[in-house]
Amino acid sequence: DIVLTQSPTTLSVTPGETVSLSCRASHSIGTNLHWYQQKTNESPRLLIKYASQSISGIPSRFSASGSGTDFTLNINNVEFDDVSSYFCQQTQSWPRTFGGGTKLELK
Amino acid sequence: EVQLVESGGGLVQPGRSLKLSCLASGFTFSNYGMNWIRQAPGKGLEWVASISSSSSYIYYADTVKGRFTISRDNAKNTLYLQMTSLRSEDTALYYCARHYYSGDGFDYWGQGVMVTVSS
Numbered sequence: 001d002i003v004l005t006q007s008p009t010t011l012s013v014t015p016g017e018t019v020s021l022s023c024r025a026s027h028s029i030g031t032n033l034h035w036y037q038q039k040t041n042e043s044p045r046l047l048i049k050y051a052s053q054s055i056s057g058i059p060s061r062f063s064a065s066g067s068g069t070d071f072t073l074n075i076n077n078v079e080f081d082d083v084s085s086y087f088c089q090q091t092q093s094w095p096r097t098f099g100g101g102t103k104l105e106l107k
Numbered sequence: 108e109v110q111l112v113e114s115g116g117g118l119v120q121p122g123r124s125l126k127l128s129c130l131a132s133g134f135t136f137s138n139y140g141m142n143w144i145r146q147a148p149g150k151g152l153e154w155v156a157s158i159s160s161s162s163s164y165i166y167y168a169d170t171v172k173g174r175f176t177i178s179r180d181n182a183k184n185t186l187y188l189q190m191t192s193l194r195s196e197d198t199a200l201y202y203c204a205r206h207y208y209s210g211d212g213f214d215y216w217g218q219g220v221m222v223t224v225s226s
Contacts, residue, residue: 034212043216091210096154
């Protein structure tokens, strides 16, 4: 199985900052990596698909990059509304797996 | 508007069975692969099972293989998850979600249905 390791587990930031969240895969997955945002008591929402492709309706301050085993989600000018958990997921192979998540908090 | 609405959850004793449903609307259900994903209280996301648009391909997580069965009825726009031999570790919020191509992310999710396995 492909293991996805996200870091950090928790990130505390000041509004307006730019942050980077990491997702590392135990084996190469090309760009078959997707990012989700989950606010408290809400369902996950697809944020970025195929490592770097934007999703309609998602604010442009969210961007991502990477391929192979190392992936990054960037959030520019963090806003209060961005307080969420962020998960990566691979669709390179079965079983599909998710990373453990990064919880973004605001100072 | 795309909608996925799960139902069928509840409190069940260990060893018993439960069947979840996910009613889809607002899109052509028969064109999409479907998935079940669960989230234990306070934990992360765990993929459970996937089924292709025509039910030709079905996959399970090892943790549920042999106990859970995913199925769909395209005429009724409904996805199912039959859960048997339930264990306490199956306690979670169960989401259904769709994807188009096999490698796609899950672009729409339901609101989730809670399953609690306890005596």
